[in-house]
Amino acid sequence: MKEAFAHMAEKTEKYDHKSIEARWQGEWEANGAFRTAEGADADKKYYVLEMFPYPSGKIHMGHVRNYSIGDVLARFLMMKGRNVLHPMGWDSFGLPAENAAIQHGIHPAKWTHENIDNMRTQLKRMGLSYDWTREVATCTPEYYRWNQWLFLRLLEKGLAYKKRSSVNWCPECATVLANEQVEDGECWRCGSTVEMKELDQWFFKITAYADELLEFTEKLPGWPERVLVMQRNWIGKSVGAEVDFKLEGSDEFIKIFTTRPDTLFGVTFMSLAASHPLIEKITTPERKDEVRKFAAKVKSEAKSARPGADEAEKEGVFTGAYCVNPLTGDRVPVYAANFVLMEYGTGAVMAVPAHDQRDFEFGAKYGLPVKVVINPPGKELVTSEMEAAYVDPGVMVNSGAFNGMESSKAMSAITEELEKQGKGKKTITYRLRDWGISRQRYWGCPIPVIYCDTCGTVPVPDESLPVILPENVNFTGKGLSPLATAEGFVNVRCPNCGSMARRETDTMDTFVDSSWYFLRYASPKNESLPFTREEAGYWMPVDQYIGGIEHAVMHLLYARFFTKALRDLGLHTVDEPFRNLLTQGMVCKEITKCPEHGYLYPEEAAGGKCSICGKPVSIGPVEKMSKSKKNVIDPDRIIREYGADTTRLFSLFAAPPEKDLDWNEEGVEGSYRFLGRVWRLINENLDLLIEAKAWEGGQLEGGPKELFGATHRTIKKVTQDIEERFHFNTAISSIMELVNASYQLMPQLDGKGADAIEARVFKKAAETIVLLIAPFAPHISEELWARLGSKVPVYRTKWPTWDEDALKQDEVEIPVQVNGKVRGRVRVAAGANEAAVKEAVLADEKIKESVGGKEIKKFVYVTDKIVNMVVA
């Protein structure tokens, strides 16, 4: 239909996003537009980084949003004269590639590289300002050899070690999972129930940095508070004491951990984790049966997702054993309890029902005594009247020599006493565990060690790196990793003694790869080091890191750990990798459902009817885009139909970056219309605009003065919105206002020449619009800039600056409130004094009426802003 009218010669050429975007992407590529090099002036550097993607095959809207945000910043800062590093790469080891091999018989390498090629093309079509010469892919030997090299350095430092340990095992993925990869007892990737398994594993000693990692969460003002909180929770530091309780009739001790040594005199029983190794030993024969049954029950319950902590009933059984309170000598019965976790502390807890809510509940259930040792200030607790534990500080009682002391002081006093007697010591525990990095998978970085019968565990020498992942292996998806069955890989001579030995066949967790890639971008091609001190020294830290909240703990904590460990290896000098972090919101869309066919893709629900059966479709709540709910929009289609500029613009305009974005196609059309409006504004006046000289200042009146003021106001607003708060949505809306204001001036251009003030002010506005939209919609911006006659591309043009004088208005309209309600407005000279304003206000008929002759008790005037009168 559109074509039928195409012959109706339109006044101006249509906005053809396809040819414009192809042209400028070609130009940028041909000119190496975004290549970066270290400069002399270190404070001009700016490192913008978006989390690199896993090459799943196609980009999704989350990527579009992430990279659009980063690109606005990068392009804006380039125009502001910063030396911007803006790289991109691929987090390209990982399970999906291996699954593709198992399911479709495609080699992971082939699958991955094809996906990378495809996604690179897609990213280039978005017009992102990456320095592609710095591209890295973690699955290439050029990259992963440095993974191996860094592993060896950590090994030398004692920060990598091997131990046999019980690990989380996913039966479906046939691999070990890190603690962080287990969610509610299920595999984070496939959702299978996780089992425990004993295996020899490589670990990184992240716990050696627990304190520093925690401490620096207070020194990252550029990070969102919630991410820091999540990391603090994850590290889970608590300060307290370890206390030894001697077992009655034995030389063994039960070691407990407590954060409340001040309550030690109030211990009335002891709780052990059901899986505590001492349980079996100490349980009296007549109780064995009951205790074993209980332990089995706790174990099975632990496997299924534990119900919400506080609501779960506290249960336990008496073991028949007693231990002795080290300070009071009291006899304390030992229980096995379901709420004590073997993984935390020592797996044993001293129970103080009077001052711990869990112990209180447990004690009440089994009729155990309550002994108060802390009274609230000015009060006395009566055991029989207590309905809950008293957990706050107070004054010590029933605590021997410590009576009368502030409980806060007793904490350390009692700990010191224990230390003096050799019965305990001050201790700090962490929830954070060392990072298990071994994976029984093929598509990952080989761990560079060799096992020799004579020499033991031997590191692969640096000069033998990289340990190449062999291509020729079998994929079954069952049992051992394909590497373990690759004879040519496994069998190797010991680098030490030369006898036949075996290679490690586990590969590294892919989070290792992504823990230092931001450093590799500084020296992407270096063949003798992972990165050089000079280059990393120039670019690091990343000034702005942008990515999804899902990486709040794992990736971001590992990357922080690596940065610190590599610093201590002397490889660079920064403490923290990411100075500022922006966690973008999710991209969401409403769900469409057919009563018969379930979830429908948006295109299957066109017109509100199911495309399969024609039944009306129910439109559900807005949720995160996901394939399972079919509420996904393919960026490729949007870019094809509307162009990259529109797609980027909409994803930035619809919501501020940290909030969730609600995708809707009408909004996309709105953004497209806006770009069309900019296109016409300039092309319909192109001859005049080329000829006119932009107005840069001087005496103005009326329409031109207004537009010139609006131009400068917009420069100021857009600049501040981008650099101070990342509020791209309001930046874009203010450019829209400037475009609207420019259209308002168009009638005044009629019949005027290029020398006319109107034309010159209009030119200034037009130029400004083109430059201000450049970070958001770079292609149309370049095209219009070239059409306006510039030989220099926009990305090398200076970002416009504003003139405070141009913002000033001669006259301002002041709203006048009477008792807080707007009753009228007066026009006064800008900056007028209160007396002058008052005179104008009192002369106004409408306002007079509102005042109704009543007494004016107070007259408030905020210069150029508002008047408020209190009358009665």
Next chain:
RNA sequence: GCGAGAGUGGCGGAAUGGCAGACGCGCCAGACUUAGGAUCUGGUGGGCAACCGUGGGGGUUCAACUCCCCCCUCUCGCACCA
């Protein structure tokens, strides 16, 4: 339970002590047109009005979406951490 964030027109969202609803979507009207799902222009929180309106209730202030206190709802994170 603890922690973080949010609650504003039909919708996405503006406004961080100073005219609530910028900008956009949607909707309505007009212009141009053989035609319009193009474009341009205007209108659009509710109410006939006085007035009423930012989750609810109190407070501070000349002035509160914004600050303080209490409560409700939602989202996210942590969750028997001794």
